Amino acid sequence: YGASTVDKFPDSQEAVEKLIVVQDQMIQNLEEQRSTILGLLQKGKDLSKEPKAPEFLREDVRSLEATWNDCYGSATNNLRKLKDTQKVWENYKVQKTVMIKLLDDAEVELRKIVPKHNHKAIQSDLKINKDMRDNIKRATDDLM
Numbered sequence: 001y002g003a004s005t006v007d008k009f010p011d012s013q014e015a016v017e018k019l020i021v022v023q024d025q026m027i028q029n030l031e032e033q034r035s036t037i038l039g040l041l042q043k044g045k046d047l048s049k050e051p052k053a054p055e056f057l058r059e060d061v062r063s064l065e066a067t068w069n070d071c072y073g074s075a076t077n078n079l080r081k082l083k084d085t086q087k088v089w090e091n092y093k094v095q096k097t098v099m100i101k102l103l104d105d106a107e108v109e110l111r112k113i114v115p116k117h118n119h120k121a122i123q124s125d126l127k128i129n130k131d132m133r134d135n136i137k138r139a140t141d142d143l144m
Helices: 013-048 056-115 120-143
Strands: none
Touching: 013 056
């Protein structure tokens, strides 16, 4: 009791899978002891009903039963969380693959749109065209 396999978000899908195996084993161990523990708890409850049973016995049995329930509940809850985390990692891998494909496709499309030219020559041509347009505008303004 108290050992937890879900202290923080695992950093990989493989880590989650290892933790699931450990948690499954922990639950299996609890299941193997379950009938013995529940039987002993029932004997304790039966004994505590005896008129000459010490007062502490009833409280000890309640405490042991609460500890068992907490331990078992925590173990199954942790397994559920790990399986949910495993689904998150699987979804992440799928989404990552989709995003990489979209980025690759976008890069291919960009290569189609942007020709492989000398960018300095393009800038120079644009400047010449701008200068020519400015000269034409000045000349037409002078005519009017």
